[in-house]
Amino acid sequence: MSLTIILPIHNEKESLPIMIRLLNSTLKIEHEIIAVYEDDMDNAKSIGQELMREIEEFKIIKNKYERGVRFSIQTGIDFAKYDTIFITTVDEIFPIISIEAMYQEIIIKNYDFVSGTRYSKGGARLGGSIIGSFLSRLSNFTFNKLTKSQLTDFTTGIKMMKKQVWNSIEFNSKPIGWAFAFELSIKVIVANHKVCEIPFKSVDRLFGGKSTFKVGAWTLEYLKWFFYGILKLNIFKN
Numbered sequence: 001m002s003l004t005i006i007l008p009i010h011n012e013k014e015s016l017p018i019m020i021r022l023l024n025s026t027l028k029i030e031h032e033i034i035a036v037y038e039d040d041m042d043n044a045k046s047i048g049q050e051l052m053r054e055i056e057e058f059k060i061i062k063n064k065y066e067r068g069v070r071f072s073i074q075t076g077i078d079f080a081k082y083d084t085i086f087i088t089t090v091d092e093i094f095p096i097i098s099i100e101a102m103y104q105e106i107i108i109k110n111y112d113f114v115s116g117t118r119y120s121k122g123g124a125r126l127g128g129s130i131i132g133s134f135l136s137r138l139s140n141f142t143f144n145k146l147t148k149s150q151l152t153d154f155t156t157g158i159k160m161m162k163k164q165v166w167n168s169i170e171f172n173s174k175p176i177g178w179a180f181a182f183e184l185s186i187k188v189i190v191a192n193h194k195v196c197e198i199p200f201k202s203v204d205r206l207f208g209g210k211s212t213f214k215v216g217a218w219t220l221e222y223l224k225w226f227f228y229g230i231l232k233l234n235i236f237k238n
Helices: 014-026 045-055 067-081 094-106 132-145 163-167 179-188 216-237
Strands: 001-008 029-036 058-062 084-087 113-117 124-127 159-160 195-199 199-206
Touching: 001 067, 001 094, 014 045, 014 067, 014 094, 029 045, 029 067, 045 058, 045 159, 058 067, 058 216, 067 163, 067 179, 084 094, 084 163, 094 113, 094 159, 094 195, 094 199, 124 132, 124 216, 159 163, 179 216
Parallel strands: 001 029, 001 084, 029 058, 113 195, 124 199
Antiparallel strands: 084 159, 113 159
């Protein structure tokens, strides 16, 4: 029973040491933590290297593919020594509370894919961009109603899955924000993987830092997967 936690990072020098120490001190599961940076000038790189000397379960590595969160995660998965993968953001400490519940769904109940949800069963989203929060709530609510899916939060990056599930997905999303999480959620259902969700509370940018959210580019990419998902999931049910 063991877990690989992957944290894509981008100039997260304040958040990284807090997150790593919290994860390592609270988790009872055997685990490793992999932080992945993109640029040698990333302000968290040197802090991560110091943490490696302090915490045996932690390592920091460089994205070996092109820029983008998905490619950082792929790099982490390439280095992962365990078969259960948890993806999260370095500035989100509250999902830590949900990790063991998500893990039990995979290990005990044999789910293939467990998504976090901010929009159902006691989940919540607080803080962050007002526009980003509104669009996320609206799109996930509408998408769930139109597809009648068992998931209520397709776009969150808080996901746990068997490594083979990630490796089975052919990704086509552009490297814009966390758009791949929307694509991933759709495609695991279409592929008939066993999926469920666990609520968590999200507080955006609790330790500061600048959001990368850009209304134009993000909205266009997410809209593409919104309509793709409506088509694919409704066909899948029929």
